[in-house]
Amino acid sequence: MSPRNSATQWGSLSKTFHWLIVLLLIGQGILGLTMGDFPRETRVELIGLHKSIGITILMLAIARLLWTLFSGRPSPAPGVTPLQHKLAMAGHVLLYVLLFALPISGWLLTSYADRPSSWFGLFELPRLVGENHDLHEMLEERHEQLFWLLTLVAVGHAGAAVYHHLFQRDATLSRMLPKGWLRDPRS
Ligand code: HEM
Numbered sequence: 698m699s700p701r702n703s704a705t706q707w708g709s710l711s712k713t714f715h716w717l718i719v720l721l722l723i724g725q726g727i728l729g730l731t732m733g734d735f736p737r738e739t740r741v742e743l744i745g746l747h748k749s750i751g752i753t754i755l756m757l758a759i760a761r762l763l764w765t766l767f768s769g770r771p772s773p774a775p776g777v778t779p780l781q782h783k784l785a786m787a788g789h790v791l792l793y794v795l796l797f798a799l800p801i802s803g804w805l806l807t808s809y810a811d812r813p814s815s816w817f818g819l820f821e822l823p824r825l826v827g828e829n830h831d832l833h834e835m836l837e838e839r840h841e842q843l844f845w846l847l848t849l850v851a852v853g854h855a856g857a858a859v860y861h862h863l864f865q866r867d868a869t870l871s872r873m874l875p876k877g878w879l880r881d882p883r884s
C-alpha cells in the first residue's frame with residue numbers, strides 16, 4: 698500500500714494521520730472535561746499532559762495539511778453527487794479550521810494566565826501573549842465552545858461517512874479505513 702494518495706485511493710499516510718488524530722482528540726476531550734475533578738497535584742500533572750497532547754495534535758494537523766497539499770486528494774468515490782462533494786469539502790475545511798483553532802485557543806489561554814507550559818517536559822512552549830486575566834477567562838469559555846463545535850461537526854461528518862456506506866453503498870468509508878477492514882459495497 699502506497700503512502701501517497703492516488704486519484705482513487707487515500708494512501709496509508711493520510712489514513713494514519715486521520716485515525717491517529719481522531720483517537721488523540723477523543724482522549725484529549727475526555728481528559729479536558731475530567732482533569733478539573735482531580736486533587737491539586739494530579740490535576741496539575743494532567744493539565745500538563747493535556748497541553749502536551751494538544752500541541753501534538755496541532756503539529757499533526759499541520760503535518761497532515763502539508764501532506765494533503767503535497768500528495769493531493771482522491772476524486773470523490775463513484776456514486777457521490779456533486780452536492781454531496783461540495784458539502785463534504787465544506788465540512789473538511791471546517792474540521793481543519795477547528796483542528797487549528799482549538800489547540801491555539803488552549804495555548805493562548807495558558808499564555809494569558811502566564812503559566813509555564815512544556816511539551817512532555819522536553820521543551821518550554823513560548824508564551825504567545827502577556828498576562829491578561831479577562832482574556833484568559835474569555836478564552837477558557839471559547840476553548841470549551843470550540844470543543845463542542847468540533848464534536849458536533851465531527852459527529853455529522855462521521856454520520857455522513859456511515860450513510861455513504863450503508864445507504865448509498867459507495868466506497869467513501871471503506872477507502873478511508875485500513876485495507877481489508879471494510880469491503881467496498883460496489884466491488
Ligand atoms: C485539539 C486539542 C484540544 C482539545 C480537544 C481540548 C479540549 C479541552 C476541553 C474539552 C477542556 C475542558 C473545558 C472545560 O470544561 O472548561 C479543555 C480545558 C483546557 N485546555 Fe484544552 N484542548 C485542546 C488543546 C489544548 C492546548 C494545546 C492547551 C494548552 C497548551 C490546552 C489547555 C487547556 C487548559 C489550561 C484547560 C483548562 C481550562 C480551565 O481551567 O477551564 N488545551 N480542553
Ligand code: HEM
Nearest residue numbers: 711719722765785789792793851854855858859869870873
Ligand atoms: C474528530 C474526528 C474527525 C476529524 C477531525 C476528521 C477530519 C477529517 C478530514 C479533515 C478529512 C478530509 C481528509 C483530509 O484532508 O485529510 C476527513 C476525511 C474522512 N473522514 Fe474524518 N474526521 C473525524 C472523524 C471521522 C470518523 C469517526 C469517521 C467514520 C465513521 C470519518 C470518516 C472519514 C472519511 C470516510 C473520510 C474521507 C472522505 C472522502 O473521501 O471524501 N471521520 N476526516
